[in-house]
Amino acid sequence: MEGSKAVAEAVRLCRPHVVCAYPITPQTHIVEELSRMVADGRLDAGFVLAESEFGAASIVLGGSAVGGRAYTATSSQGLLLMVEVIFNIAGLRLPVVMTCANRAVSAPINIWNDQQDAVSIRDSGWIQLYVEDNQEAVDTHIQAFRIAEELMIPVMVCMDGYVLTHTMEPVDIPEQEEVDRFLPPYEPAYRLDFDDPFTMGAMVGPEAYMETRFHVHMDMMEARGVIRRVADEYAEAFGRHRGGLIETYDIEGADVVLVSMGSLLGTMRDAVDELREEGLKVGLLKVRCFRPFPKEAINDALKGVGVVGVIEKDVSLGLEGTLCSEMRAAFCGEESPEISSFIMGLGGRDVTVEEIKRVARELVADPACRVEFRGLKEELMRGDER
Amino acid sequence: MAREGARVINLMEPGHTGCAGCGQAIAARLVLKATGPRVIVANATGCLEVYTTTYPRSSWEVPWIHSLFENAAAVAAGMEVTLKAMGRYEGVKIIAQAGDGGTADIGIGCISGMFERGHDILYICYDNEGYMNTGYQRSGLTPPGARTTTSPPGRLSYGNRTRKKNMPMIAVAHGVPYVATATVSEPRDLMRKVQRALEIEGPKYLHILVPCVPGWGYESELTLEVARLAVETMLFPLIEIENGVITKVRKPKEIRPVEDYLRPQRRFAHLFRPGGEEVLEELRRIAAENSRLATGPAMLGGPPGEGG
Numbered sequence: 001m002e003g004s005k006a007v008a009e010a011v012r013l014c015r016p017h018v019v020c021a022y023p024i025t026p027q028t029h030i031v032e033e034l035s036r037m038v039a040d041g042r043l044d045a046g047f048v049l050a051e052s053e054f055g056a057a058s059i060v061l062g063g064s065a066v067g068g069r070a071y072t073a074t075s076s077q078g079l080l081l082m083v084e085v086i087f088n089i090a091g092l093r094l095p096v097v098m099t100c101a102n103r104a105v106s107a108p109i110n111i112w113n114d115q116q117d118a119v120s121i122r123d124s125g126w127i128q129l130y131v132e133d134n135q136e137a138v139d140t141h142i143q144a145f146r147i148a149e150e151l152m153i154p155v156m157v158c159m160d161g162y163v164l165t166h167t168m169e170p171v172d173i174p175e176q177e178e179v180d181r182f183l184p185p186y187e188p189a190y191r192l193d194f195d196d197p198f199t200m201g202a203m204v205g206p207e208a209y210m211e212t213r214f215h216v217h218m219d220m221m222e223a224r225g226v227i228r229r230v231a232d233e234y235a236e237a238f239g240r241h242r243g244g245l246i247e248t249y250d251i252e253g254a255d256v257v258l259v260s261m262g263s264l265l266g267t268m269r270d271a272v273d274e275l276r277e278e279g280l281k282v283g284l285l286k287v288r289c290f291r292p293f294p295k296e297a298i299n300d301a302l303k304g305v306g307v308v309g310v311i312e313k314d315v316s317l318g319l320e321g322t323l324c325s326e327m328r329a330a331f332c333g334e335e336s337p338e339i340s341s342f343i344m345g346l347g348g349r350d351v352t353v354e355e356i357k358r359v360a361r362e363l364v365a366d367p368a369c370r371v372e373f374r375g376l377k378e379e380l381m382r383g384d385e386r
Numbered sequence: 387m388a389r390e391g392a393r394v395i396n397l398m399e400p401g402h403t404g405c406a407g408c409g410q411a412i413a414a415r416l417v418l419k420a421t422g423p424r425v426i427v428a429n430a431t432g433c434l435e436v437y438t439t440t441y442p443r444s445s446w447e448v449p450w451i452h453s454l455f456e457n458a459a460a461v462a463a464g465m466e467v468t469l470k471a472m473g474r475y476e477g478v479k480i481i482a483q484a485g486d487g488g489t490a491d492i493g494i495g496c497i498s499g500m501f502e503r504g505h506d507i508l509y510i511c512y513d514n515e516g517y518m519n520t521g522y523q524r525s526g527l528t529p530p531g532a533r534t535t536t537s538p539p540g541r542l543s544y545g546n547r548t549r550k551k552n553m554p555m556i557a558v559a560h561g562v563p564y565v566a567t568a569t570v571s572e573p574r575d576l577m578r579k580v581q582r583a584l585e586i587e588g589p590k591y592l593h594i595l596v597p598c599v600p601g602w603g604y605e606s607e608l609t610l611e612v613a614r615l616a617v618e619t620m621l622f623p624l625i626e627i628e629n630g631v632i633t634k635v636r637k638p639k640e641i642r643p644v645e646d647y648l649r650p651q652r653r654f655a656h657l658f659r660p661g662g663e664e665v666l667e668e669l670r671r672i673a674a675e676n677s678r679l680a681t682g683p684a685m686l687g688g689p690p691g692e693g694g
Contacts, residue, residue, distance in 0.1 A: 017468050018464060018467055045471055046467030046468050046470060047467075048463065048464070048467055049503075050460070050499060051495055051498060051499030052495055052496075054495070055460040055463075055495065055496050055499050058453060058457035058463075058464065058496060059460050059461070059463050059464035059467070060464055061464060062428065062453075062460065062461035062462060062465040062466075062468065063465065063467060063468030064464075064468075065451050065461070065464075065465065066464075066472075066474070067468075068468035068469075068471065068472055070468070085454065085457065088453050088454055092453070192426055192449035192450075193449060193474075194423065194424060194448075194449065197449045197450070198450075199444035199446050199450050199451075200449075200450070200451040200452070201435075201439075201451050201452035202439035202440070202441040202442075202452070203435065204441040205441070208441055208442075
């Protein structure tokens, strides 16, 4: 089943009251599939085709404020157009769930996959979960509503555009009764209604603003435990453990550990298998939950590891890859490995098993921490960079 | 927020921090007096939001939400669609409200979407003809000649150069079934229009002129008088449009010269100095165009509103 269709099925099973989106590549197939479900009567939700992503985000905000289960999906420019509302949804503590079909950000305009879009709104107050394959996308969406509604914190499920959204994979779609048992009807902690007329979104000055931000921060920190527990409960209910904060692969006794988020992990698993056959002790760490950042889980997983290479499809221009910065920060107060940043696959540039193997071999030979763009084309470099 | 044991007199309670004589505060209170308590309000950023909800106080006795400056119409749309999907819409009315900047400028995209999709929402624009919350800057609804802090008169300027964007006709062009204008000097007319609007299913647009004491520069006891003069000079005609047809135009017994409206307001003082005549003439033209408004099909490109 195509990734987008699988996500639409998962969203349908979660029985949202309001679904609202604006079309943008590569999110379109998700919204088209949801539209078909509405047309066929398979999805009984308020379904709104908004005039912009900004409008779409505002509409799900309103729907969530009156106590409805709310879903939207977007990508790239659409996510950036939503940004003001994204921060607002989080600040109002509304448990909206969104799919971000990860795509590069303009300029230059580019419709292909990288993760610059979602990474750029890291600090918005949304939980961000990155998935590796279409099955994980399905399982994560179902968990996302549970996590969001328990914490009253919005959740963004990030899946690589095209690589997952437009790719066919075998996917197990759970039964409705199973999902209903796992995800009970949403009982909001507060909502706009007449029993207790509620003022939502008041003006808060210097005397209390900082405390509201502190509370959101503390709840985000606590969310790590909830995300873990929900993954365990999901495994119990559906027999599949797809969730949590991080995953590791072949990390036992590894000299070098490569770190990434999203679909790149699939390619990296192949690279590690081949490197292990060559006798190189290389392992993987997959960061599933980017916000809140799983500092302790990462510290524990990488205890005793000397060299880390972070491979990511985004860049904080003027510094390094953003995930790499987060990894460095995770070792504050701990003994830190050498952590290097490898920026790859921007704007849909192919990332090959060979390139990942080269990175790992180079790190084994020289662990010194560095920042590199990999897979650049020599013929497109300026003279002084050749 | 409802308080135990307290008697609710106004659904928008006094005790807020609005200016003395604030036209918007009067209008907003009248609106809720007309709607009754079964209403949910989506409010845009602006004076009204700031002076009624300074944490931890709130003037609102109805469910009320403020999200952002430009999205009240979309938030209201989300509430309407979701309440319907949840089976909780019975007997509920939804209002989206914003100032002139939140309506005609930054919010117009969300409003257009809400109108076009036909949500059952009354949208109210409280028009004080500028960005008063941020210190009296020009908006797309600032009238010609008005001094604002971003359209100051100077050696080369007589204040704002442009006509008001014609919001009522923009609503009519969307096929909005009920469009009306109102002002605070006619409270019964204002409340009747709110009630009429709420009888109609679908999107409704009510444009209320709300004089602003500090922004317009008049004495605070003159708010109702200034509003009345806007109507009597035909610079702000009171009209109703149902299904694209103008059904009512308030014709003053005697149309007064525009100067009667302009003189009490410091924002127009420079027009009475040498060289201001050209702008005065433009304002007279607008009043004359508005005076020709009559019942019948609301033509695109014609008045209503000060815009023309």
